[in-house]
Amino acid sequence: MLASLCILLIAACGGGDNVTVQTAQLRVLHASPDAPNVDVYVDSVKVLSNVPYPTLSSYLSLSPGTHQIKVNVAGTTTTVINVSPTLAVGGAYTAIAANFVANIEALLATDASSAPPNGEVGLRVIHASPDAGPVDILANGQVVLSNVPFGTISNYLTVPAGTYAIQVNVAGTTTTAIAATVNLTAGTNYTAAAIGAIKTAATNPLALKLLTDD
Template identity: 70%
Template sequence: MAVVLVSIVAGCGGDDPDPTARLRVLHASPDAPNVDVLVDGNKVLSNVPYSAVSSYLTLTAGTHRITVNAAGTATTVIDVSPTLAADGAYTAIAANFVASIQPLLATDQTQAPATGQSRLRVIHAAPDAGPVDILVNGQVVLSNVAFGAISSYLPLAAGNYNVQVNVAGTATTAIQATVSLGSGVNYSAVAIGSVKTAASNPLGLKVLTDG
């Protein structure tokens, strides 16, 4: 996976640095080509393939223009200018099919839960999966979750969990995975892939460590 990471940190006079924020990028558009990511016109990620997630990039806090191009071209498919808060951490997701590609911006939890505890949130980024229910160890914890939704963090004891993504209101399971949650750690479980692209990029969970 050829991913080039460049941290952009703008300094100021004296010994006190400008406030900073952190941003990472997940390529979750199942039929899109590899992409380049630019921040304020500077390429910070190159040739990012589907399902890859970058490390956190450090940026000055404030508003930044983020563009996503087809790799090696000037063809821009996403162009947004989010405002990043000082000390904040964010996950930007390139979601949906390439013809309707859109950004999802999630604010990541940066404070660790107590020892022995964990937090897990769910992000629905599978464009043709329809509304879904999320089950943890057989119990429904989130109902009728629409594409593009970003849940709140759910507190859970550290340990291993069976996570199912079901077609909403049914027992039909589209995704099933065992998720291991560490003590004092926050996670995002991102539903990615597609029914249409099942042969190459099937439905699945991408589990990220947050903050």
Template identity: 35%
Template sequence: MKKTLFSLLGSLAVVAGVVSCTTKDQNTIPPVATFGVVHASPDAGNVDVYVGGSLAAQNFAYGSDTGYFAVTPGIYTLQVAPTGTTNFVINTNVTFSPATTYSVFAIDSLSAIKAAVVTDSFTTPSTDSVRVRFFHFSPDAPAVDVAIAGGSTLFSNRTFNDQSTNTSYQSFATLAAGTYNLEVRAAGTSTIVLPVPITLEGGKVYTLYAKGFLTGTGTQALGVGTVVHNQSIQ
């Protein structure tokens, strides 16, 4: 599912209860933090998401994202529960630093569901280029390479949630804009696990992520999710 994740400042959704960003002299606006949530837990069903005790997303479906929220920097409780309940399957603290943008992914199977917090630090590319990164969020899939069919390998030997221990994987690489036939392959082989035809539009920033189960069917089948980051400062 391909969705635009956010428009930064100007059309930000603001979490209820967040205080004004204006300082005492009413002239200086201190840096805020921004974050969005992506539902990548294949068998968790629809969920409600709370941040700092406030409802950030209701009836939030697998493969969806919330859009971005602006908050005062600090430590917040992140809670995720099946829709209409307070049976929290995720109940953890997250830290949002000033002038920093984050994506918070709900990942893994329901029995092991957790939050994967990544920093969205990127430069908007020129209109003939894109910025792209890849995360491996398929719990039962082996290590994979992501390559252009008949061309170069873009991401090598990526394992489940590996960006949590190697933060360099949170960075974005630059590619020429265009239509690609990508292949998710078993790492180090030519065995194609999943073909991924995709159009990457110039001037945009993308996160691609492996989702679903290798052995899954229907909506839980192995696939690639796409988040499009469009930055617009007004």
């Protein structure tokens, strides 16, 4: 009996084959500027409660595969988003509740899976402002993306680390809708999300939300 107990203890402490639990990572951004607070369910289990605009959740660890993601008006059974994305082993994702509440939709962004080269950062842009129209994205006065429509999730751009003046202009013009200064740390991936709306300028105006993609 003592020998059997020793064998069990050795196995429990890693004496056998190594087993790695492989997961996917998912976080949620509430970016619908006129929507109320929401609850988020994954496979009918509430994972986030009473989430206000423009909150970004931490990453949630999920098993790889297809999951049902529902977004309800907080405290109710009224579902405004119901999607079933497939999440890959080791993948990281940002699910965005976007557009005005009358036409709310889910955008799913696949986050970077590796660090950028030494001294550089990865930076992508998501246009999640429903009534801003197509835009140009400028960094330190230079156009880096042009005529970007609502709902766009750009690829990651690799740029040197540092401080950048970011402008979001009405496409093809010098009219700036959003201006922000961001400090980007080497070795990090970022998402710059254009959120808010002209319609909700008094409460949730156009703005740039910088996300760290871990």
